[in-house]
Amino acid sequence: MFLDGKRVLVTGGTGSLGRALVRRLLDGASGRPEFVAVFSRDEAKQQDMRLDYLRRIAATDDIVYRHSHDKLRFQIGDIRDYASVVRALRDADVVIHAAALKQVPVCEYFPAEAVHTNVLGAQNLVRAVREQQAKVQVVVGVSTDKACKPINVMGMTKALMERILVEANASVSGTRFVAVRYGNVIGSRGSVIPLFLQQIASGGPVTVTLREMTRFFISMDRAVDTVFAALLTARPGETIVPKLPSARVLDVAAALMDGREVPIVFTGIRPGEKVHEILVSQEESYRTAERDGYYVISPMLPELAPGAVENRIPSQEYSSACGTLDLSAVRELILTQAARSSTKGDVG
Numbered sequence: 001m002f003l004d005g006k007r008v009l010v011t012g013g014t015g016s017l018g019r020a021l022v023r024r025l026l027d028g029a030s031g032r033p034e035f036v037a038v039f040s041r042d043e044a045k046q047q048d049m050r051l052d053y054l055r056r057i058a059a060t061d062d063i064v065y066r067h068s069h070d071k072l073r074f075q076i077g078d079i080r081d082y083a084s085v086v087r088a089l090r091d092a093d094v095v096i097h098a099a100a101l102k103q104v105p106v107c108e109y110f111p112a113e114a115v116h117t118n119v120l121g122a123q124n125l126v127r128a129v130r131e132q133q134a135k136v137q138v139v140v141g142v143s144t145d146k147a148c149k150p151i152n153v154m155g156m157t158k159a160l161m162e163r164i165l166v167e168a169n170a171s172v173s174g175t176r177f178v179a180v181r182y183g184n185v186i187g188s189r190g191s192v193i194p195l196f197l198q199q200i201a202s203g204g205p206v207t208v209t210l211r212e213m214t215r216f217f218i219s220m221d222r223a224v225d226t227v228f229a230a231l232l233t234a235r236p237g238e239t240i241v242p243k244l245p246s247a248r249v250l251d252v253a254a255a256l257m258d259g260r261e262v263p264i265v266f267t268g269i270r271p272g273e274k275v276h277e278i279l280v281s282q283e284e285s286y287r288t289a290e291r292d293g294y295y296v297i298s299p300m301l302p303e304l305a306p307g308a309v310e311n312r313i314p315s316q317e318y319s320s321a322c323g324t325l326d327l328s329a330v331r332e333l334i335l336t337q338a339a340r341s342s343t344k345g346d347v348g
Contacts, residue, residue, distance in 0.1 A: 183216025
């Protein structure tokens with residue numbers, strides 16, 4: 001299998017997605033890597049993660065395969081710092097790049113910080129592979145629906161991250177650079193669902209921006225599936241996009257209330273927010289095809305483009321405003337993810 005014997009690096013590996021990726025990498029379903037290295041700048045989160053895995057391996061083998069404590073490594077470093085990125089890449093065959101500043105309002109108030117992490121961090125990664133002639137076979141960058149027709153700093157910086165990785169295929173030989181793009185991960189740190197649950201538990205009010213606001217939602221399992229799909233199948237410069245349900249944020253709040261009487265306050269749109277998100281723009285649809293249950297966006301650069309796109313999707317935007325779930329479907333989506341998370345342990 002693809003990951004057999006591979007040395008895997010996960011940047012931002014102590015985040016919600018990073019932890020879920022590490023768990024999947026260690027379960028052996030796609031092959032057994034030589035090791036998985038977690039690269040992040042938060043020593044406390046790394047120590048918590050290290051101790052968590054030591055306790056799990058002593059208790060059960062159904063979470064991660066045997067002796068995974070020998071396979072899991074931790075490296076303190078910052079994606080902003082070129083030297084630490086070089087050190088991290090020295091022994092890597094596969095890189096999953098999940099390090100990012102991802103909170104929309106925070107990025108609006110600290111745009112230069114978002115550029116340093118989301119843009120220059122990606123450039124450091126590409127530069128290190130190029131200049132150090134690293135033996136990296138594939139790099140998967142984790143992006144967001146906010147990168148599509150971006151209006152906020154977070155989306156703009158993630159859009160640039162995508163373009164940096166796409167261009168790298170034209171300037172770096174021997175490494176395949178690809179990306180994934182999806183919506184809100186249910187239950188991840190900083191997402192709306194944990195906030196709503198906290199507000200409901202305290203009796204409210206639940207704060208909703210606009211009555212009509214919609215978002216794409218994806219379970220943590222599907223987010224990880226999408227990364228693995230890109231890792232295994234994406235061609236150089238492609239962006240893999242899952243087919244996701246969308247829902248009104250108001251319905252998400254109502255589903256979490258589960259019939260309880262909790263006041264709702266509409267606060268208005270926050271800095272940098274869209275009313276509706278887009279996963280594939282109309283302009284991108286002309287170079288987007290369906291493959292293996294995903295939308296696949298071909299690179300814009302003609303040197304990397306495959307020519308005519310087969311199985312091209314209709315020339316329209318893939319917007320969260322189209323075909324939103326009803327309340328019962330929203331409730332099922334959220335409760336299903338909550339049940340799966342509880343059986344696997346906390347990933348955030």
